[in-house]
Amino acid sequence: MTVLPEVHERHGATFREYDGRRVVDSYGRPDRTHRAVRKGVGVIETRYGILQISGDDRVEFVDNAVTNAVPTENGRGVYALLLDPQGRIETDLYVYNAGERLLCFTPPGEAAPLAASWRENVFIQDVDIENATDDLAVFGVHGPTATEKVASVLHGGVGSPDEEFTFVRGSMGEAGVSVIRTDNLPGEEGYEVVCAADDAHEAFETLITRGNNAVPFGYRTWESLTLEAGTPMFETELDGTVPNVLGLRNALDFSKGCYVGQEVVSKIENRGRPSRRLVGLALDSVPEPGAAVFAGDSHAGEVTRAGDPPLRESPVALAFVGFGDDLDTLTVRVDGEQVAASHEPLPFVDGSERSARLPEY
CATH class of the missing domain: 3.30.1360.120 (Probable tRNA modification gtpase trme; domain 1)
Structure with missing residues (x-):
């Protein structure tokens, strides 16, 4: 609200x-x-959704749960992920050190379940978790x-x-x-x-x-x-996805010690290229989220979101496709028909800054 x-x-x-x-x-x-x-x-x-974390062990507790190093200095923050045991994204969040407390900014619907989950994992630590949304x-x-x-x-x-x-x-x-x-x-x-x-x-x-x-x-x-900026968002691209499929680098610190999902992510990172990647497409009409993408006659993936943004002459879409798929032969199913799609580098429009979430492979 x-x-x-x-x-x-x-x-x-x-x-x-x-x-x-x-x-x-x-x-x-x-x-x-x-x-x-x-x-x-x-x-x-x-x-x-906003969580307030206080107590003497607040930094250590949150740092052990997320994929990036939580800052110990007042006035600094970090972008991070919370992963399930298979390395898939459960939520993304911003963590800010505000002196006597940490503030964790999550997608709107994620604060309450995250607070409940973290409270279950507090044992002898001095940690207090409040929903400050x-x-x-x-x-x-x-x-x-x-x-x-x-x-x-x-x-x-x-x-x-x-x-x-x-x-x-x-x-x-x-x-x-x-x-x-x-x-x-x-x-x-x-x-x-x-x-x-x-x-x-x-x-x-x-x-x-x-x-x-x-x-x-x-x-x-x-x-x-x-x-237009080519930014993957939680609701459409991040939720349930393994980070390296997104080419998402700014949320990960591989020098950290153990936390939920870190070992899985490290193994995936060291294994080579991911099975899928996030790409930009230009089309003549706007597909629905989930629309099938084909490379030649083979199913390659699906559209995550699409639109007809003001600073483009034609519709664009973000889509997951196979890492090895031929991007010169792509089509997308729109209203039951195969529509030609051309691969375009991200971002679709250059602004005054580049999004820190732009995929990097």
């Missing part, structure tokens, strides 16, 4: 369900808004002028963080905020502004109406931006 439904409505928002939560779909004219973000900067209320609000600030936007409204004697997954504390209007440098999922320079839910109205209105201009945008624009 958005923490600001009335405020979004005043800006002309329509809503939809996203992973079990009500979010802004658009504020009207999503294609125009998409272009405005690519040319300048936009603000979106981003829905996460309803206590905090998060706003994404994305676009080639995002740094200027944040600088124009961030006060407290601090500048915008310039290193990925670092954050600073300050204020926007009367709201106390933390500002995080993101991993550029829409293919643009980006930040996330985190505040108490009670301060969400002040923070959002400050971002939209004060300082440099910024346009509000919803999840329809977010999805078209991340598709």
Whole structure:
């Protein structure tokens, strides 16, 4: 559930369900808004599930559970995965060291089951796990002028963080905020502004109406931006997939000690190329998610998501295909017919930054 439904409505928002939560779909004219973000900067209320981990053993506990090294320094974070025993992704998450606590940002529907699972695994450690999803609000600030936007409204004697997954504390209007440098999922320079839910109205209105201009945008624009950027997302590509099939490098630290799934992932990594890979396709029509992809006469894989984004002349899709399949002979089944598809390198559109999740094989 958005923490600001009335405020979004005043800006002309329509809503939809996203992973079990009500979010802004658009504020009207999503294609125009998409272009405005690519040319300048936009603000979106981003829905996460949020866990707060406290106690003396908090860093060690979370570090032993995830695929990347949890930072011990206040003001730093990391992108990581939680894997099942077969090495498949159960959830992805961002872990931030906020001094006396860790904050774990998960996909919206994953916080409660993750909290329950972790609580079952706490034995003699000094660890306390709380679901803080309803206590905090998060706003994404994305676009080639995002740094200027944040600088124009961030006060407290601090500048915008310039290193990925670092954050600073300050204020926007009367709201106390933390500002995080993101991993550029829409293919643009980006930040996330985190505040108490009670301060969400002040923070959002400050971002939209004060300082440099910024346009509000919803999840329809977010999805078209991340598709153009070639960013694999949890709901469509990551969930249940082995990381090396995604070419996902920024979430893994192979120098770490044991944690659930690490040994499996290391063996897969050392075994050579994966069985499948994620590729970009250009087509003449938009296929449904799950549409079959063929290489010649052989079934090669399936589409994960597709669309007709504003800055492309024709529809595009992300698809899993066999690693050794001939990418020059691809077709996709659309409305019962085989439609020719050409392989295109990712990203589909170059923005001010490259998404940190772009596949690397």
